[in-house]
Amino acid sequence: MARIVVISDDPQTRADVVGSLDGDHDVRAVGSPWTDDASKVYQRASSENAPDVLIVDAALLLDPRQEAGDMISTTAPREEAIRPPSVIVLVEAGQEYCLIPCFEAGADDYLIKPLQPKELKNRVRRALSQRAGISIHAEVTDVIAISDDGQFMPRGRVNAPDDDEIQVDLGRYEVRGILGRGGYGVVYRAHDRALDRDVALKVLPKDMHECPEAVTRFLRESTAIARLDHPNVIKFYELGSFQGRLYYTMELVEGATLKAIADKHSPLPVKQASRYVAGIAEALTALQSIGLVHRDVKPENVLITADDQVKLIDFGLVRIRDSAGITSEDDVLGTPYFMAPEYIRAPGVPDIRYDLYALGITFFNLLTGEYPFDGKNAAHVMEKHLRCPAPRVGDFQPGVSPLAERIVYSLLQKDPRRRLQTPRELLHMLEPLTATGVVRRTA
Secondary structure, eight states: EEEEEOOOOHHHHHHHHHHHHHHHHHEEESSTSSHHHHHHHHHHHHTTTSSSSSEHHHHTOOOSOOOOOOOHHHSOOSTSOOOOEEEEEEEEEEGGGHHHHHHHHTOOOEEEEEEHHHHHHHHHHHHHHHHTTTSSSOOSOOOOOTTTTTEEEOOSSOOOOOOHHHHHHEEEEEEEEEEEEEETTTEEEEEETTTTTEEEEEEEGGGGHHHHHHHHHHHHHHHHHOOOOOTBBOOOOOEETTEEEEEEEEEEOOOOEEEHHHHHOOOOOOHHHHHHHHHHHHHHHHHHHHHEEOOOSSSSGEEETTOEEEOOOTTTHHHHETTTOOOOOGGGEEEEEOOHHHHHHHHHHOHHHHHHHHHHHHHHHHHHOOOOOOSSSHHHHHHHHHOHHHHHOOHSSTTTTTHHHEEEHTTTTTTTTSSSSSSHHHHHHHHHHHHSSSOOOOO
């Protein structure tokens, strides 16, 4: 049974929390932290009975009578072996502007008043999961889903296959090693004996074949790639199955991911970064022409070949505009660093402007080596997407091209109606930065 401490000046809030959680957890509710009752709770919190979750009014957490975070440190255990409490801040409807200061003061999650029992229970369950070390705090870049009950769930990640599985052959394909792990599958280097060529072979893991959602996504991904015939999109070869294992093959691209290049060499020169962004925009133009939205544009999903050609990969989250969803969570998938604010605010089927926002984040990252919105966890990052203006590229990288800075600004507009509307518009703006010379990748 988890220990919950509730600190709120609102008697109704205290009653709502206790009524919703009592019986499932050990719940203590007090008023202002400067009252005698609260002091007793803090004394208990400093002992072996430290709370697992602290639920506190935003106004109290940010009260000027104390240094930011004092309330959290007061309730944190003194023993280093015990994890500090997860902190859920309570915010009045219409006062969401205070969420960013709350995160910076130590909050891990938030709830909007008036509290709904189901939502409260789910947020507490999520907080306990985070405290147990199975949260996405340390992996904000992972693809996640946000389910109807408010849970954050890492997606598109599979367990490492057994060594025996790496050695097995799938029909005519001889498996020679792992290239990577993408959405709903492991990608192997393999040799096609029939055509005497090396290929990238993506295989749906054994334990996912009984999951209709996983199978549907895998088939949707292969179908999407097959519909695209473009030099900036990975080329599709074949979809098949062998002894019940679904697989499809693609061209084998020798090169590095854009993330690997950026991690090693960023900030990149403006011309080099612009050429990479233009290559991704060309790929997005092809997607838009057949009604597709990639939904996971980021440096990890871009390969740069030995001759510096851009290849967009990993279509595990692709959606056909206006198509039906696979599951109730289908419309709330993505990577927090790259999520567009309109999608966070009202999840649904995004349009190409979602991909353009993510491409703006990518361009910013290539030019500066940083993300424009960073935070302690996914919730913090997504709140910054919603409420914080994007910083100027020049604040991170003085002297950058004014045109490059203007392009990033145009891509990172909160209102999608003010954003660049198509990849073609972006390509037109990039022309002065990409028109002359050939980019040679930094060695």
